[in-house]
Amino acid sequence: MSELTALFRKRIGVAGDEPITWDSLPDVLDQMAKTIPFENFGIIHNRINDINERNLIQKIMFNREGGLCYELNSLLYLVLIENGLDAVLTRGVVYNHASRQYMSLGRTHVTILIAHQGETYLADTGFGGNLPLTPVPLSGETVSSRNGQFRVRHRLTEHGDYTFEMKLKHKDTDWRIGYAFDSKCPASGLSELNEIQTIIAGHEESPFNKNRLITRLTDSGNVTLTDQTFTVWREGLVTKEEMNREKFSERLHRFFEMED
Template identity: 25%
Template sequence: MNEESLELRETADTSPRTWADAYLERIGAARPARSDATALRELQLRHLMTVPFENLAIHHGEDIVLEDERLIEKVVTDRRGGFCYELNGAFAALLSALGFRVTLLQARIFGDGGRLGIPYDHMALRVETDDDTGPWLADVGFGDHAVQPLALDDRTEQEDPIGVFRFRPAPHGDLDLLRGGSRQFRLDLRPRALADFRAGCWYHRTSPDSYFRRSLVCSRRTGTGRVTLSGRTLITTVRGERRETELDTDAEVLAAYEDHFGLRLTYLPEVRRIPNA
């Protein structure tokens, strides 16, 4: 998809305004002069700080359609967030429109006891820039994850504001991503298409074994740490210091969604009962 494939919008001075311009405005970023590593780092940080990682659509019965136009509409027009397929899918479209070369990659997340999750458990992005650096692993859809893109071909420790990351070779040409020595996910380096992730998305929307189906989460990176709303519990982390606040009323919960995540909701998010679970 290129910038002209979606309907153009116009600014007050009638100059052409593309969906990519609207997306950049949504995340508070300027259009980069070059599609280089510096620009990629800035775009990833801006995205993490403005677009929340959230699964509210699952519990409100909203459809999740893995198509560029629908993902961009949700993030930009509706000013919502999403989980990995939505956030990294939309971010991939933005990066491609800005001149980055983007490949979708599938990953399996390590769970309890080091067990791997399902295929297409997670979507991540391989990004090539025009400054002969990288390739980079960009990811705005893994919750509390690396703030900066990670160098995919580097097997040494990589320092990030939230910790130390390292890629380690895994069977069949895959890579395990470690954070502080703990395995996060196993990355398959073969190129994928957005439609390939539909089964994984369906599983996480419907299975009683899916974390996203069993709980509510809305979380965003801040300049000093992170803010998360889990049900009625507001969790703020500032320079490593964690604080939890229980919200007593529905009005307080709705206000927290708007104040901390920019989500103006007309309904109170609640975990939907899983039939026969």
Template identity: 25%
Template structure:
């Protein structure tokens, strides 16, 4: 990553300079990017090729008012981590949201600090962890508004779960009395520690952006965390969550839809609504 691109990146995410190479710096970097670069699939919606070369990712996410999905958002974050002195590498995961494991279609970063692995993910939509997570199993892991845990499985390696019983901020007293055994856990994604090469990323990105059954091909998606919650979009339904309370809006078609992408997510498209891929018919 060239120095001029790195300087433009710091400005884009609201940091003055590179954070220190430590857990606090890693958390600051992750949070800054996660809250400024939206998760979105509008290049797929517009039937444009999603380019995941380092140069293409920088050009789109740093120099345009755009976001992307995991191969782009976490691809950019990995470049920055490595350029900033962190010991970081890629890992590929299988998504479990449908109830069964997908192919290796989710890209994350693994950062090692003083011998401890941290999972750093800024690109899993509304379920994206709001902070780096230590790769430890069978322990409850908290962010400011979320609850996770990793399990180890023989079939898939590490499996990340999110507790769906936790909504909004949980104070220290509630955390101390949290009963993980009786909580509602959702499987998010699994991964192992095997090496990842450029070909693996190319395969995963191509399927994600072209397969007729891919959610990115059949839906319009955006997500952006806020200080007090999140803003998410699925097709016409826009949800704004503040302190655990959800407001749902139905976005109209046409120019107002494109304008809403800019208003809520900071996404500015060089295209009009009538260029969007049609949504599948509801049967």
């Protein structure tokens, strides 16, 4: 087993030295969602480095931080291809439900496409609390996990040929579009994702360059911490608490094992 896979398994708490396979992927996705948070601290504190394997390992494995989509899905992509899975990265445009239109930032979401036994699947571990926790086929079939129901529909838009859609458990009563993506336009490599990082860090409409945000799934729901609030979803029940600096630091350490 390679160093990358060994470090990854240790980081997400999956014991053993077996390769990561298609059959074990749902367990890997679930463990990753619970242990590696989606967070923007690097952007907020201007700790921005090139997106490459060495820097991802340092940040997420050794520093035990999380990251945004272009970091989390890039790390998973590297692990998948190292373990013999046929994966590529692709870029998408997130749908803004408040304005009922796709965001003007462009193709700043990064996701993974995996070819398996003649079919293509989407895997995403970098979409906040909206994670399917299992590969989603591009055939349109609905798949279910403990986080809800998910599907990928063939839908032509100006941003691609498919949309990722979700109906989150305890949160959604109707299907919601997450993002659109182009299945025929894979990213050329990790270096391409530096463009996304630049936009996320500097664009005035970026949702990630203004206030701190960190979230991860739990066995019973998810926890989300911002500078203003700490929100816990547990079996469909939500509690929200206002934050000050002292409370923020305490919740960050207790629930995310990170320091302010």
